[in-house]
Amino acid sequence: PVHPLHGQKALVTGASSGIGTAIARAFAAAGAAVGVNYRSHADEAERIVQEIRDAGGEAAPLKADVSSEDEVRAMFDEFGSAFGRIDILVANSGIQQDAAFPDMTLDQWRRVIDVNLTGQFLCAREAVRRFLAQGPDPSISRAVGKIICMSSVHEVIPWAGHVNYAASKGGVMLMMKSLAQEVAQAGIRVNGIAPGAIKTPINQEAWQTPEAERKLLELIPYGRVGEPEDVGKAAVWLASDASDYVVGTTLFVDGGMTLYPSFRENG
Numbered sequence: 001p002v003h004p005l006h007g008q009k010a011l012v013t014g015a016s017s018g019i020g021t022a023i024a025r026a027f028a029a030a031g032a033a034v035g036v037n038y039r040s041h042a043d044e045a046e047r048i049v050q051e052i053r054d055a056g057g058e059a060a061p062l063k064a065d066v067s068s069e070d071e072v073r074a075m076f077d078e079f080g081s082a083f084g085r086i087d088i089l090v091a092n093s094g095i096q097q098d099a100a101f102p103d104m105t106l107d108q109w110r111r112v113i114d115v116n117l118t119g120q121f122l123c124a125r126e127a128v129r130r131f132l133a134q135g136p137d138p139s140i141s142r143a144v145g146k147i148i149c150m151s152s153v154h155e156v157i158p159w160a161g162h163v164n165y166a167a168s169k170g171g172v173m174l175m176m177k178s179l180a181q182e183v184a185q186a187g188i189r190v191n192g193i194a195p196g197a198i199k200t201p202i203n204q205e206a207w208q209t210p211e212a213e214r215k216l217l218e219l220i221p222y223g224r225v226g227e228p229e230d231v232g233k234a235a236v237w238l239a240s241d242a243s244d245y246v247v248g249t250t251l252f253v254d255g256g257m258t259l260y261p262s263f264r265e266n267g
């Protein structure tokens with residue numbers, strides 16, 4: 001179908017920039033109404049919402065820090081008031097707080113785990129509660145609800161200097177799979193997306209200069225740095241009935257970054 005998410009209501013966290021914005025746009029273009037969560041950049045969130053409305057879509061800005069239980073609950077209540085039901089959650093918000101291991105503060109460790117892992121737990125728990133309460137609507141989707149956890153290639157690739165971040169994404173991977181196993185019988189599909197290097201503000205220094213980009217490309221067999229839209233398209237598929245039999249899987253969107261590129265004969 002041209003609008004594979006027609007009639008569906010989707011909440012995307014961290015949608016005021018980068019990958020989250022691209023997913024919100026792609027979801028709206030696929031026919032979904034979109035809750036655009038942001039933590040502090042109200043102007044950016046308003047801009048995305050307006051852009052979606054101008055294109056004839058439905059969207060609403062939703063402020064919440066995903067690491068706060070109260071704010072997450074309030075965000076889902078607000079989403080419910082705006083859209084009535086919820087069909088899709090994309091738990092996308094994430095941060096980096098890089099440090100050499102001996103220098104990493106407890107605060108840096110906790111903040112990254114709080115946002116990247118606990119934030120996904122809080123949002124997924126709220127989504128599951130609401131999916132179960134509202135029940136199925138086969139006219140909207142075959143699944144009772146769908147959750148996409150934004151992971152990273154660092155759910156499998158160790159990352160020196162980013163121990164907190166890699167730990168959070170490794171945690172996301174097994175949280176996603178365990179949750180998928182637990183709620184599949186209730187008709188809820190939980191999957192993950194693991195992006196490689198995507199051009200967003202989070203990793204600007206890795207692609208901004210030609211020198212940095214050349215170095216980055218050595219890690220990417222497919223020969224280009226990813227765009228947020230690459231992840232947006234994957235998310236539409238993973239949220240739609242086209243992937244109805246895909247349960248508890250991480251979809252790598254990484255140009256081959258996880259293929260051990262240093263083993264290439266000419267690499």
Ligand code: NAD
Nearest residue numbers: 014017018019039065066092093094152195197198200202
């Ligand atoms: P980004 O910095 O542009 O976006 C991160 C988003 O998370 C922002 O919108 C930010 O406002 C939001 N956020 C941060 N803390 C929050 C909080 N406490 N509550 C609510 N929202 C919060 O970076 P991005 O690249 O778009 O990152 C999106 C996701 O993709 C992250 O989970 C990141 O780990 C993951 N990822 C990115 C890449 C990449 O190469 N860009 C690669 C792998 C994984």
